Amino acid sequence: MLGSQRRTGRSSGNRRPPPSRHDEQDSVDLPPYEPPKCPLTDDIKRQLKELSTSRINDTYEKHTAESTKLLSTTVYAINERVTHRKRTAAQNAERAAKRKHSNDDAEGDDEGAAAERAEGAVQELEGEVSELATLIEEAMRGALDMQAALEDEKSVLRDLPDMVADRQRIALELAQQDREADEGDPEPPEVSGVPIFNVFDEARDAKAAEYDKLPPYEKYARNNSYIDFKQSWHEGLYENPDDIPLPDATKWFDRDGRPRLETRKDERQGGADADEEDGDEDDEIQIAREKRSFRCPLTLSVMREPYTCRLCKHSFEKDSIMEYLGGGNGRGRVAKCPEAGCHVEAMTAQDLYFDEALLRRIKRAEQAEREAAERSSDQEDEDEEEGSMDASHVSRASARRRVKAEPGGDDEDQADDDGSV
Template sequence: MPVASSSRRKSARSRREPSSDRIEEDYPSQHAGNNDDVEGGDDEEEQPRRKVKQEKKARRRARGDSESDNNAPAIVDDDDDDRIDIENFHNQPLDKKEGGKLSGIAQDWEMIRKQIHQGSFSLAKEVATSLADVLEGDNANQALSEVDDIMKTLIDIDHEMQSHEKVLSGMHQQLMRGEPVEDAVDLYEKEVKKRINEFNNKTTRKKYGSNDQYVQFKQGIFEVQKPGENIPPINDFIPREEGDESDDDDDLEIGGVTQNFKCPITLTMLVNPMKSSTCGHAFSGDAIREYLNKGPPSGKSCPAAGCSQKLTMAMLVADSSLEKRAKLAARRAQRDEDDSDDDDNEVIE
């Protein structure tokens, strides 16, 4: 039987026993402690993350605060890879794409401001007229002064909210014109502060004398306390300060009118009043409906004496505030009449 040569036996052993080099080549993951250096070892998502880590390590080395590889922490928070690098993130100007966002924020300010209008201002006016009806003398003056301060504070807040709204709207318009807005946050805060300071530096007359809410507030109190008398100009309720025009200047003169709480049709106290949006005259609801139903669909002349304005039902709006003031004025007038009768009876006795 022929004997295999030594060269053939060596060849057979090499086929049966793979070398260690061959094993490492086929199974690199069993020996490699870190596969950063293995080509193709990372998937497509892992490669960018490792690249960011390497860039961060390079920046830390440049600052001299990096740790040696032997002392590197064993756990690395991979969430850092997705965070914004604040130190190297510079302020960017706003462009037209952000215009819609600014417009939306401005509308939010407007919506909140209108809600305050509908609630807080109405409540303050109702409280003031109620106090004017039930209180007299020093008690009335003190209580109404406190409500007056609240009303002024509400107007101050309203102006501040308008300032935010108008500044944002102005920035939006600037972007829509194609003009970039640099340093948006600083610009926004600076312009809002400027508007608020300009308002605060005005005199009391200039801040509140031309404000419709405040004028209605003061008129409502006067109507209840002195029914039937002419309402004086608003400047008569606000002392003159340095910087105000002379009292002879009627630029801010609002008032000088009489609120008649009687219906021009029934000549009795207003009931469920409706006010004309064109001439401002008020009527009891049932009376004005009956009056207009007897006329042509195009409307009739206003039934108030001396008024020639055309009037239709579409021009009339319910006025609940006027109804409350009319009731308070009527009640106060009745009280004054009763007090007068009591005084006459005492004299006769």
């Protein structure tokens, strides 16, 4: 009951197979279900309400929340892997082109062929990642459906005692009316208890039907977990995700409710090669480009454990902002955002959250910086090697010229000697 999914076509594949005849023989024969004979007592009502806050529900909720985080991390990782491979392939192709125009044409041809093979491998990887990312997005929506089903189920459990009592009261009133009409007996009739399972199933089915009627924008695009998922998807596609804005949430699904999955665009053109369907969008329906600093405004150092304020989206190093707010126990003081020019006047520790996406971008920028330094060092070594080779060629050419000049000089000296005799 607590682990039930939305009753959709996809959930049918997860149904438990029917027990075998052997299992049926070994199982204990249970008596048929009998509805309660009496109304629910106060103690039973309390126990029913406690089911909505049971440890089983808490564990299920924790696991689904962790699943959404893992899916966001995974979609970033696979998209970023393709981005990294494409960048490396482009750098290798550029280096091969430079070598081809240098003196070592044979080595340049070999590197050019290797660069072409690498480019083909990247294209193949990109296709596989696109299919995998599509499955991850579908799994993300499925996890959010499970969360919504759990919330609805908890709501039904909280209200179940009152719903059963209402059913009992209505049944009693109807029976009383029938008794008075038939016999005129004013005595209250005996009414059997209301089947609790039936009330629960009906209420849960009504909640599920209400949820299914919601458009995808209401189900997912306004959900913080799905927003983080789309942001992670976007950041994995580009080296500089701030240069290309994330499409507005109203454009994440088409008119038929199908997800519009973002594809990699040309960063040099700011995403100018977008799909024609998206090309007619106004500037207002895209999130404004934002340049976020990787340095904490309090320590002026690159953040290693960034915490971002939900109210203003400014980020800080955890230790420094907790010290600024008066401690990391969640009971710090209320203070103004320390970012210069920020309008937030009342920030507390509860307004901060660990910004995993920002930490990924920091690590990614540092990796790109290290790779750039390595390429610069390799280029310097190549330049020194080419310079040494050029100097060697010049030295050998000078030696050849000296060798050619020496025989002529001997003849002239010999002629002078002959003339003197």
